[in-house]
Amino acid sequence: MARGERGVTPQSEDFSSWYNETVTRAQLVERGPAKGTMVIRPYGYRIWELLQAELDRRIKDTGHENAYFPLFIPESYLKREAEHVEGFAPELAVVTHAGGKELEEPLIVRPTSETIVGEMMAKWISSYRDLPLLLNQWANVVRWELRPRLFLRTTEFLWQEGHTAHADAADALRETLQMLEVYTEIARDIAAIPVVPGEKTPGERFAGAVQTFSIEGMMRDGKALQAGTSHYLGTNFAKAFGIQYLNRAGTQELCHTTSWGMATRMIGAAVMAHGDDKGLVLPPRIAPYQVVIVPIARGEAAEEVDTAARELAGRLKAAGIRVHVDDRPQVSPGFKFNDWELRGAPLRLEIGPRDLAAGTALLARRLDAQGEGGKVAIALDTAPQTLAAALEEFQAFLLRRATDFRESRTAAVEAWPEFAQQVTVGWASALHCGRPECEDEIKAETAATPRCIPNAAPVESGICVRCGAPSAYGKRVLFARAY
Amino acid sequence: MARGERGVTPQSEDFSSWYNETVTRAQLVERGPAKGTMVIRPYGYRIWELLQAELDRRIKDTGHENAYFPLFIPESYLKREAEHVEGFAPELAVVTHAGGKELEEPLIVRPTSETIVGEMMAKWISSYRDLPLLLNQWANVVRWELRPRLFLRTTEFLWQEGHTAHADAADALRETLQMLEVYTEIARDIAAIPVVPGEKTPGERFAGAVQTFSIEGMMRDGKALQAGTSHYLGTNFAKAFGIQYLNRAGTQELCHTTSWGMATRMIGAAVMAHGDDKGLVLPPRIAPYQVVIVPIARGEAAEEVDTAARELAGRLKAAGIRVHVDDRPQVSPGFKFNDWELRGAPLRLEIGPRDLAAGTALLARRLDAQGEGGKVAIALDTAPQTLAAALEEFQAFLLRRATDFRESRTAAVEAWPEFAQQVTVGWASALHCGRPECEDEIKAETAATPRCIPNAAPVESGICVRCGAPSAYGKRVLFARAY
Numbered sequence A, B: 001m002a003r004g005e006r007g008v009t010p011q012s013e014d015f016s017s018w019y020n021e022t023v024t025r026a027q028l029v030e031r032g033p034a035k036g037t038m039v040i041r042p043y044g045y046r047i048w049e050l051l052q053a054e055l056d057r058r059i060k061d062t063g064h065e066n067a068y069f070p071l072f073i074p075e076s077y078l079k080r081e082a083e084h085v086e087g088f089a090p091e092l093a094v095v096t097h098a099g100g101k102e103l104e105e106p107l108i109v110r111p112t113s114e115t116i117v118g119e120m121m122a123k124w125i126s127s128y129r130d131l132p133l134l135l136n137q138w139a140n141v142v143r144w145e146l147r148p149r150l151f152l153r154t155t156e157f158l159w160q161e162g163h164t165a166h167a168d169a170a171d172a173l174r175e176t177l178q179m180l181e182v183y184t185e186i187a188r189d190i191a192a193i194p195v196v197p198g199e200k201t202p203g204e205r206f207a208g209a210v211q212t213f214s215i216e217g218m219m220r221d222g223k224a225l226q227a228g229t230s231h232y233l234g235t236n237f238a239k240a241f242g243i244q245y246l247n248r249a250g251t252q253e254l255c256h257t258t259s260w261g262m263a264t265r266m267i268g269a270a271v272m273a274h275g276d277d278k279g280l281v282l283p284p285r286i287a288p289y290q291v292v293i294v295p296i297a298r299g300e301a302a303e304e305v306d307t308a309a310r311e312l313a314g315r316l317k318a319a320g321i322r323v324h325v326d327d328r329p330q331v332s333p334g335f336k337f338n339d340w341e342l343r344g345a346p347l348r349l350e351i352g353p354r355d356l357a358a359g360t361a362l363l364a365r366r367l368d369a370q371g372e373g374g375k376v377a378i379a380l381d382t383a384p385q386t387l388a389a390a391l392e393e394f395q396a397f398l399l400r401r402a403t404d405f406r407e408s409r410t411a412a413v414e415a416w417p418e419f420a421q422q423v424t425v426g427w428a429s430a431l432h433c434g435r436p437e438c439e440d441e442i443k444a445e446t447a448a449t450p451r452c453i454p455n456a457a458p459v460e461s462g463i464c465v466r467c468g469a470p471s472a473y474g475k476r477v478l479f480a481r482a483y
């Protein structure tokens, strides 16, 4: 398939160009003027709002409260947790001047908020009765990126970051895994991405964490994308910031803290997990417009058809369906079809005078099992029910398709050549010795990294796929090239 | 009334101390580590979320779409609109280093986003068909404050900023006034603040605006607080950033743009418009907990009472009421009563074993016409309906009380001594010559400034209350000391 005048580069030709062209032409996002920043356009921001609403509800349902902590963190705070500052130092943006003067102490634009939240937690917690303290914030953060990529790695991005404090390790670890499960649900049930939840190997941990968990999704090119992380921080930040409580016995103890985040990166994940050569394919639950109606009529029939389209849109809206009528007079129906395919609308309805006379409309799905969207006539009378069901089906179809794809591109490998081959097309499930140097060699040779040790993996041990040393973790590790 | 051990400084003694003690002890907010920043705690953030939900719905209902623009703005952008940069220069925070290096061009942390939005609008608009372009963003902004004040003037605050582009002045001005009306509704119908919408005098305009409108609310000390602004920017930013369109006749024309914002300052406004010597008084529509249930029982009755309280809470929640059961075992009922008065819960329900036996609970309002909350028994059976009605009444009562207060503290004044006296207790409605020097003299002598020229003021002219020159504007101007 060649690149058409209005089409995007095919995925098979250059996945990276396909991605950049798709997200910008579909009007999700574009580059901002400052290096690595992005402007999230209304169509992209609406996807974020839909994800946010689902995630925020689950964050609240699990007992967390939203709060807001300052953007600016004194430089000295970051230095209090040694591993943390070491991990983030190369990515920091620093405010040195404000109000026309040089500041006495430079301010860091938050790359994440463990330090400033830790400082406040220390003030707010005094007794076991104050625990657990379950906080979350929706915010922008800044991490200077050398190789920025829209949504995936931007200098500034939007996210939520949860921060909690607990009386003991068990409760903190339970929280860490609970939020990983929430992320798994959001990815699977909302974005239709069948992610694999698991633990990171030590080399891939968050700077300052005792254990890091992530969800990993497979993109259409077989690479992995980390779509959310949840960290058990032990008492590292509690020690650095003095987060302590008086237990029931009247003794001071350190709190165990956690943090967890999901970002606008998730939009990029949805694009790459479902898109095709025509452009975006949006799961209905995050589609700004789930149904796009294209009225097709010229001359005197046009008014009647437009009126019918608007009336239908009103009924769909009343049924809770996000609908858009594309009544642009200056472009042709064919242009609109291509446009809404590029922009990933799950369902399209065409209505012309003959359909109207027959009390029907033509329904086209963005794609079906064959990758083509055949058209079927549906009755206008029962359109709300028909389309609500079609949207549910389409959502389920995308998840099934992504699950099949992930399974077809994941293989348990036992030997090195097999491993090296597998990570060129997908994920390799392998035993590994756990040595950082061995991870480094694998990365140098294949560009693959350990994505996670899947929580659901069965107990297994043997020898390292790379070096032959005894395997670690008691489980297989998932390796892949990653975004 | 003297300051009790747990009470706050009375308003009459020192309004400013009352405010600072109230917002921090009620756990709305506290100071952040970097100068002038604030940490918005869950109880305060929930108020913001409730305001946001109401405002966001109205912004969308009037056809606007949310988007997100970068935090960092190249310094050169701000300089393109001369008045704009002059107005904001003293308040800017500047990032000079990032990713371990000094930046070639310093980045400004956005104080407001007209410039960066203007740059993008210029790319997105080409024809009259692209207009009006109606955008909004929810974001944090930074303005370096010399005299910071929690919620009212903080170095960083949260807000929404709308940015729109139109084909002509009439459409842009209609938009400016429409959003002023939306702000008026939010203040009046949600925060129970009977604000006065009007136009700013030239000296009080937004830097770069042709016309600035605001809503002004009266606080319990008689001062004014600007709770939202809406600006008609003419073609100033369109010229600076090249925001143009091809009209129907095929000619390039400049767009007319607007911007409008409402911020976390609104929380401070609600605190100062309704609070009393016991602490906060929250309008039900923005109260995190509209009803607080305090179970009162010891020993073996405790379990039964707690169960009944939770069962009642479940029924209230199902009826859409935000309810909280204060079952803290470590503090007394009296402590809880004071605490929820301080924190401004509109209604409190007490349930003890005798109430339970009688199928009732004791209802106390946070305040009534006498400023005291008398208790009445209500039936548990019908509590959801009774309380829903009581919340509506309380909301209406607060608005009526604030309206009466504003009217009693606003006076039309004709002569200077009268003016000088009036602004020590409230607002003065006066004719003014419109000369900036005369405004300056008034400010120097009385600390009062022109708040706005009320939209609803009748046509009137005569001589300036201060200097005797002919009056300007064809209307009276509202003068007051302000936050």
Ligand SMILES: [Zn+2]
Pocket (backbone or CB within 6 Å): A432, A433, A434, A435, A438, A439, A464, A465, A466, A467, A468, A469
């Ligand atoms: Zn090895």
Ligand SMILES: [Zn+2]
Pocket (backbone or CB within 6 Å): B432, B433, B434, B435, B438, B439, B464, B465, B466, B467, B468, B469
């Ligand atoms: Zn005068």
